[in-house]
Amino acid sequence: MQFLTPLAFALSALAIPIILLYMLKLRRKQTQVSSTMLWEKLLKDRQANAPWQKLKRNLLLFLQLLILAALVFALARPALQTKVVASGSVIVMLDASASMNATDVTPSRFEEARKSVLTLINGLSSDSAMTLILVAKTPQTLIASETDKSLLKDVLSKAQVTQGSADWSAAFALAAGATRNGAASTVVIVSDGGLPESGLPALPSEVRYIPIGQADDNLAISALALRASNGVPQLFAEVTNTSNVDRKILLSLYLGNDLFDARQLDIPANSQKSVSLENLPITTAIYKAHISDPAEASKSLDSLALDDTAFAVYQSSTARRALLVSNGNLFLEQLLASLPGIQPFRALPAADGTLQIPSEPFDLYIFDGAIPAELPNSNLLLINPPTNPFFEVGETVKEIKNIQVNENPLTRYVDWKTVHVLQAQKATMPNWMNILIESDSTPLVAAGEKNGQRIAALTFDLRESDLPLQIAYPILFSNLIDYLAPPSAFDSSQSLQAGESLTLVPPTDAEQVVISSPSNKAFTLAAGQTLFSQTDELGYYAVNFVSKDSTKVEYFAVNLFNPAESDLSPRETLQIGSVSVIPAASQQVGLQELWKWLAGLALFVLMIEWQVFHRKPFKIRMKDKG
């Protein structure tokens, strides 16, 4: 026990005026009585008039002195010394990754971690501040440099564990930013040790580590994928045993809700086994893999249930229809015919030169050299076009020099060094079009999106360059056509990890995109939004493209598939920078202040004193002299 402001004890001198006031309070009420004879005799017996006895008997005075004592002690700030992991400026990094869902400690590792942080908060001295960082896929600072324990506890109670991996590098960057504010601070990592083995930056402050978790018994479905092999889907599943004992498991595979295959696997310690299935139905389907105990299927197999189930989606691809409107361009025709997943159509201009556009819709229109009076409201590839609604086209430029390829996904792998262009049209591209390749005098290739309509343009005739003879040609056009006519709204063959974003290109006729999560939460994407990032839950998501007259549903799966998260074995040490951090004991001395209890006591006694004051009978009958 120590006192942080012992000077406050000087205030106990206030007891003197209180006692003095009480003694002076012997300015008694004069009361007439018929005779004091009996009182005299009585008091002679009792000697009750002695001042000290008055003090002893006076409950009010006693209570007031008690209040003063409690307040003085509270102001003196008594504190008990306690051993705590960290004190002063503390930065807590709370692991909220998927492995923290493990139930090897009850109720779960995350709750255990929450308890540890709560202990830290309770052990904070009053001048200590805590920053709380929740380490998930996107680490976030829940509260920064807060001294109010109740606020800290409130924030802590609202923290939620995630089903994804943890981005420790980003979390360390946050922590480093927080340490820069204060002089000396302590970083406390509360985790089950799923940190990267190396590559973490050193922190400028002292690092402590509170390990969470005990067991390492975990089996995980580490992969579940589908791919088309000769047009027939093929399923590949892999199960990993991260524990140190050999395990026997039952792998059940479901197509939709129906079990179509189940097999027992013997998996040695720290190794994997894979299974592949062929000749699956071609139709779009959701595959589910589940591992369980062969002896008792309902019993949980291991501590972490998240990675015992995985989903995969097979999307039967539909060919994209492309219409080439041209007087005849061998290079283009051959290219379209050779691109996979493209069903090319060709429209020849009429004899009088007018362009005939079929009424049926196409995913992509390619206009070579000419454009119709009215452009279709779909994705367009314009090759050597005249002036059109999107941009102006000027005179022909002969000098094409200093060709520059701009960094863009569409120009990836495009090697333009050996390409020569004889002449091109001078065009002014609008702002929404990205210029992909340009020369000194005019842009050569540009692409962009306006109101959901994707436009790509080449300002030169293919026949007036050597592009069709170069390697860059199929690459550039494949990129452009995949951009203009995406094979599917998104690629569902690869499953995502929790927290990863899904890029999707809605069909142009889709008016609304609604995504429902595994727990049937609905997310509606805003118009023009192509990124969906609320993939926090594991399972499969349904993406509904609602158009005027129909609704198209596509699926994608979110799985854990993270060896670091599935490996539950507790980590003895953490490697941070060049330092090994061992589990922290309670090394620092924290102070648990007691003034709140004393202030509460003072308040309590004050209430009692109030009661006593009002209950005391002061019914005095005064004899009126008149």
Added chain:
Amino acid sequence: MPMLFDETTLRKLNQLTLVASRVRSGAIKGERRSSHRGSSVEFADYRNYTAGDDLRRLDWNIYARLEKPFIKLLEEEEDLAVYVLIDGSRSMDWGEGEEHKFNYVLKLAAGIGSIALSSGDLLSVGFLQGGHVTSEFGPSRGQYALPRLFRFLESLKANQQTDLNASLRDYSIAPRRAGLVILISDLFAADGYESGLRQLLSRGHEAALIHVLSPDEVDPPLAGDLQLVDIETNFEQDVSVDGGLRNLYRARVQAWIQSTQADCRKHGIRYLDLVTSQPWEQALLLEMRRTEMVK
């Protein structure tokens, strides 16, 4: 001070007679039986004849039958001298309304006086103030003296410090016929009353003591830190009254009453303690009869 004796009360008072156990010889024949055998018509007893006895009182019938001379003794009736002494100290001027101690005492005195007068006794009323008897009524006899008694009582004021002992001694010095002395007082006297009363007893008087207290003297409604001022002596007494002290005080009052009672019994003094919350008629008609002061 209105002395309201209504007809009913008066009639009841008239039926009562003061009792003195050791009856004193009266100066005139009264309505009271005397211990002396005398010449009335009521038979009392026989005794042997001795020489010199009045032959007129010899019972000749007995002599004829037994041939032995017996003297027939007849009752003699006589009156009683009644002395009512009222404590006139300022402490008696205490209480509110019906419970006012002095008014109560005056009514008691009037009642006793009325009883005495109606039964043909010789009544004197003495008012004790300072160390003396400041004013005196009587001796009077007969109902006609009643209005005078009331007027006398009405004129009394309890406004002086009083030494009971000195006053009683003062009263006993004057030559008086032995009789019944009734002292009405609150006994709030620093020097006590005992020696004064004893002196009266030694003069051959029979004594009775009516001890009158007001309710707030028995159970004072006081609490807190007080300075009590004695209205008689102006003595100031600091006291911090709480529940415990009040209990002590009540016990003390009871002990005081009991010790006074015991002391009185020892000296053959009849004692009656009254609290003014009890109606005075009730005190007269019930309490005094209970303690055999009247019959």
